[in-house]
Amino acid sequence: MTSGHILKTAHEARELIRSGNVSSVELTQSVLDRIEQIDGNLNSYITVTGGKALERAASVDAAIASGDLDGPLAGVPVMVKDNMSTAGTLTTAGSQILKNFVPPYDAHVIERLNEAGAIIVGKGNLDEFAMGSSNENSSFPPTRNPWDTTRVPGGSSGGPAAAVAAGEAFISLGSDTGGSIRQPASLCGVVGMKPTYGLVSRFGLLAFASSLDQIGPFSRDVTDAANTLSVIAGHDPRDSTSSLDSGGVDYAADLNGDLSGVKLGVPKEYLVDGIEPGVRAAYEESLKVLEGLGASLEETSLPLTDQALAVYYIIAPSEASANLARYDGFKYGHSSESAQDAWEVMDMTRGEGFGAEVKRRIILGGYALSAGYYDAYYKKAQQVRTLIRQEFAGAFEKFDALVTPTSPTVAFEAGSRTDDLLAMYLSDVCTIPVNIAGLPGISVPGGFSDGLPVGLQVIGPQFGEQTIFNVTYAYEQATEWHEAHPSI
Numbered sequence: 001m002t003s004g005h006i007l008k009t010a011h012e013a014r015e016l017i018r019s020g021n022v023s024s025v026e027l028t029q030s031v032l033d034r035i036e037q038i039d040g041n042l043n044s045y046i047t048v049t050g051g052k053a054l055e056r057a058a059s060v061d062a063a064i065a066s067g068d069l070d071g072p073l074a075g076v077p078v079m080v081k082d083n084m085s086t087a088g089t090l091t092t093a094g095s096q097i098l099k100n101f102v103p104p105y106d107a108h109v110i111e112r113l114n115e116a117g118a119i120i121v122g123k124g125n126l127d128e129f130a131m132g133s134s135n136e137n138s139s140f141p142p143t144r145n146p147w148d149t150t151r152v153p154g155g156s157s158g159g160p161a162a163a164v165a166a167g168e169a170f171i172s173l174g175s176d177t178g179g180s181i182r183q184p185a186s187l188c189g190v191v192g193m194k195p196t197y198g199l200v201s202r203f204g205l206l207a208f209a210s211s212l213d214q215i216g217p218f219s220r221d222v223t224d225a226a227n228t229l230s231v232i233a234g235h236d237p238r239d240s241t242s243s244l245d246s247g248g249v250d251y252a253a254d255l256n257g258d259l260s261g262v263k264l265g266v267p268k269e270y271l272v273d274g275i276e277p278g279v280r281a282a283y284e285e286s287l288k289v290l291e292g293l294g295a296s297l298e299e300t301s302l303p304l305t306d307q308a309l310a311v312y313y314i315i316a317p318s319e320a321s322a323n324l325a326r327y328d329g330f331k332y333g334h335s336s337e338s339a340q341d342a343w344e345v346m347d348m349t350r351g352e353g354f355g356a357e358v359k360r361r362i363i364l365g366g367y368a369l370s371a372g373y374y375d376a377y378y379k380k381a382q383q384v385r386t387l388i389r390q391e392f393a394g395a396f397e398k399f400d401a402l403v404t405p406t407s408p409t410v411a412f413e414a415g416s417r418t419d420d421l422l423a424m425y426l427s428d429v430c431t432i433p434v435n436i437a438g439l440p441g442i443s444v445p446g447g448f449s450d451g452l453p454v455g456l457q458v459i460g461p462q463f464g465e466q467t468i469f470n471v472t473y474a475y476e477q478a479t480e481w482h483e484a485h486p487s488i
């Protein structure tokens with residue numbers, strides 16, 4: 001098997017299986033070889049489950065042959081971010097506190113992947129508990145960008161983004177609380193999609209900020225993202241925020257290249273201070289492409305965009321401080337060996353097990369929720385959150401979708417933002433408002449600046465997944481950015 005095969009899309013790989021040119025076992029082996037060959041330089045994977053994957057692939061090959069299994073992911077090797085529970089397989093959330101944690105059950109999305117015949121080849125690297133924008137907060141060796149290994153892949157789903165970009169998986173799943181799918185997709189030159197809050201069950205996702213977290217796909221093109229969302233979306237009674245009337249949609253069925261009559265808003269606030277000239281130029285070029293496809297574009301204003309980051313850094317840490325209280329040294333994972341009594345177990349386990357960024361957020365969140373500060377911070381942030389939702393709702397009365405840059409910069413040098421928290425937090429300034437409002441957003445390859453990928457973000461109204469897939473599919477048909485791949 002040549003590396004030509006592994007840089008194909010999942011739907012191309014699926015065709016090769018369907019036509020009998022390749023088996024799932026061979027495809028899986030080729031991905032495992034690729035991981036073996038390059039992951040020492042990339043660190044995309046925390047755990048590779050090669051043996052299990054090959055066994056699964058053999059049984060999937062048999063099921064395909066007997067006609068029991070079909071569908072877009074049958075036999076296709078995928079990676080999942082290491083904050084999704086996999087029964088019997090290490091699930092670390094990138095943290096020392098869970099470095100030996102093997103969950104007893106599968107997350108909902110893992111069940112869905114398995115039912116669809118996907119082959120899970122391993123678990124993807126991430127910033128600890130998904131808190132970060134560069135993967136440098138992982139307590140494992142950090143993932144590097146396959147386009148330039150001196151640079152970061154973005155975060156927190158840096159492993160899943162880099163793996164798809166480098167051919168170490170055809171598809172991967174990430175989670176996006178403030179941009180953790182779309183920002184690394186942008187920096188690694190792949191497609192990354194965050195569904196509407198409630199469309200994909202969070203059951204078995206290790207919680208960071210429960211009112212913001214959503215799981216979504218990384219892929220090499222829009223068709224693969226649409227197919228993967230069709231597999232993982234749908235109601236699940238085990239997640240009380242799971243939407244009742246979702247699921248059963250074939251998002252890839254009617255994709256076409258025509259955008260005539262589609263109204264796209266171009267919010268001027270997303271051309272933020274500090275946007276790199278090369279990113280801006282690529283974005284402006286993309287707007288022309290969309291116009292050429294028949295869409296009507298109009299500048300618009302979303303003045304509260306500016307507030308979203310501040311709102312996020314109150315709400316997300318507040319929820320994190322509550323969610324991460326469960327890691328107390330008794331129930332899950334690490335338990336300090338030097339502790340003398342119950343209090344010390346909690347104290348020392350958390351002291352030893354959590355990294356600096358996680359501790360910072362727990363402290364920040366505890367503060368924002370404490371008596372005396374709750375009204376001034378947490379409650380105020382929730383009120384502004386409502387205003388941000390309303391502002392987006394107003395925009396969607398006029399527009400079918402909004403088009404923005406995904407990230408103000410291309411992939412930055414490793415280490416360049418680790419001492420400057422604000423610079424790190426500003427990496428997500430264009431993606432965070434989408435989570436605050438619970439909307440679907442997608443980043444697709446939208447050009448290059450200095451040889452590094454630039455992402456184009458399309459934001460839709462609530463449950464407007466089909467619209468943003470249509471817009472980005474048409475854009476993809478008219479451009480070649482998604483066909484480029486790193487030479488690693």
Ligand code: GLN
Nearest residue numbers: 130131132177178179180
């Ligand atoms: N980078 C943001 C943060 O650090 C978003 C992370 C995410 O979406 N999980 O919180």
